[in-house]
Amino acid sequence: MQVRYWDREVETQDRESLEEKQLEDLRVTVAVALNTPFYRKRLASVGMQSAEDIRTMEDFYKIPLTSKDDLRDAFPYDMLAVPLEQVVRLHASSGTTGIPTVIYHTRGDLEGWTELAARSMTATGMTRSDVFQNMMTYGLFTGGLGLHYGGEHIGSLVIPASSGNTKRQFKLMKDFGTTVVHATPSYLLHLHGKLGGEGISTADLALKKAFVGAEPHSENVRKKIEDLFGIDVYNSYGLSEMNGPGVAFECEYKNGMHLWEDAYIMEIIDPVTLEDREDGAGGELILTTLKRTATPILRYRTRDLTSIYPDECPCGRVHRRISRIKGRTDDLLIINGVNVFPSQIEEVIMKMPESGTNYQILVEKSGALDKLTVKVEVGSQVFSDDARDLNALIERVKDNLKASISISPAVELHEHGCLPVYEGKAKRVFDLRNGDADDIIKR
Numbered sequence: 001m002q003v004r005y006w007d008r009e010v011e012t013q014d015r016e017s018l019e020e021k022q023l024e025d026l027r028v029t030v031a032v033a034l035n036t037p038f039y040r041k042r043l044a045s046v047g048m049q050s051a052e053d054i055r056t057m058e059d060f061y062k063i064p065l066t067s068k069d070d071l072r073d074a075f076p077y078d079m080l081a082v083p084l085e086q087v088v089r090l091h092a093s094s095g096t097t098g099i100p101t102v103i104y105h106t107r108g109d110l111e112g113w114t115e116l117a118a119r120s121m122t123a124t125g126m127t128r129s130d131v132f133q134n135m136m137t138y139g140l141f142t143g144g145l146g147l148h149y150g151g152e153h154i155g156s157l158v159i160p161a162s163s164g165n166t167k168r169q170f171k172l173m174k175d176f177g178t179t180v181v182h183a184t185p186s187y188l189l190h191l192h193g194k195l196g197g198e199g200i201s202t203a204d205l206a207l208k209k210a211f212v213g214a215e216p217h218s219e220n221v222r223k224k225i226e227d228l229f230g231i232d233v234y235n236s237y238g239l240s241e242m243n244g245p246g247v248a249f250e251c252e253y254k255n256g257m258h259l260w261e262d263a264y265i266m267e268i269i270d271p272v273t274l275e276d277r278e279d280g281a282g283g284e285l286i287l288t289t290l291k292r293t294a295t296p297i298l299r300y301r302t303r304d305l306t307s308i309y310p311d312e313c314p315c316g317r318v319h320r321r322i323s324r325i326k327g328r329t330d331d332l333l334i335i336n337g338v339n340v341f342p343s344q345i346e347e348v349i350m351k352m353p354e355s356g357t358n359y360q361i362l363v364e365k366s367g368a369l370d371k372l373t374v375k376v377e378v379g380s381q382v383f384s385d386d387a388r389d390l391n392a393l394i395e396r397v398k399d400n401l402k403a404s405i406s407i408s409p410a411v412e413l414h415e416h417g418c419l420p421v422y423e424g425k426a427k428r429v430f431d432l433r434n435g436d437a438d439d440i441i442k443r
């Protein structure tokens, strides 16, 4: 395979020089972070007053972890490290608490992000000859603007379609010969379901690749999208606190996401004991920005569960790869004492040929016990079959789930198009034990 680099020197440098530069950039980042009231206090709590206190990585590990709550508590300006005149944009993500987490960017920060986005997209083989239709939402969410500027930087034709309006998405794809799309995996599955209704077949499209991210998805979902559209699908990981998309991206080998270590220091810790985990052992991803000046963040708890692949990638990039995100530490469902990650359920559903592309997971109280219900969309032909076949299918879904999660859930089959779809991140899990009642379809 002919490997395409955006910045060969940075991508293929040797490990030693990468780590030396990380330490150098870390000192600069700490010096900048000390401009903020938040980090002045935080670093003083471990006796650090200046960047000179960071001599080795051992010193770095003494810095306390930063959490999403810290970012919220610092709202609006306690984590801003430069005068407001130098800030040219902000992005924000809203949480359940109502106080958003805000990340500010200087012009230089945005240029750095654009470089990472261009590097990521190039790693999949995308070039200036591609037509890139960006179906991620533009706005405070980082999915739209992040790769938009990356695509322009490469020199490809960027169509800022934003999310939603399926009909228009198809029209744009056909009219301009879109070759690469960027969307959430759930939206691409939804889009495929609508193709037939619009009288379009995948053969009418020039599509070659899709970048998917912003929400958890299994390897089986990737395969499903690849088979349905006949394209290559690349996993893209990022979070607004670390810019957005362009933090880690798959290369053409599609075997884990290269996390750009010249821009971030990554660690994997045990989310309970907070102890460091060896390479290869799974845990929570902790990230530190190395190139940002408006909102530097030190040792951020992403809550995302992943592991670092210890082996080298055949593409020759020095930046280590992380595995597909297995879930979030706050995703874990404890059902009658058994730990279940929604991703385990998705994997089972997507592997079954009868199941469509959409599903919901419901947890509620039934007396003193927890009850798990999995709702699965299936093709309409399933409902025209004999009722015995329908029951047999329900039993098969149940058995497969039991084998994976050790719990036998209630299973409901729904016709395609009955469960809600989302243009942005899909919401699949409803834990009614916490009063999470929005959007549930009438049962």
Ligand code: DLL
Residues within 6 Å of the ligand: 093, 136, 141, 142, 143, 212, 213, 214, 215, 216, 217, 235, 236, 237, 238, 239, 240, 241, 244, 245, 246, 302, 304, 324, 325, 328
């Ligand atoms: O979702 C940034 C993004 C946009 C990434 C477009 C990729 C593509 P936030 O809204 O801040 O930012 O949400 C970040 O989404 O901590 C993960 O839990 C989840 N996430 C993002 N990418 C993936 C992925 C954007 N590829 C949160 N697989 C993160 C699984 C993902 N989860």
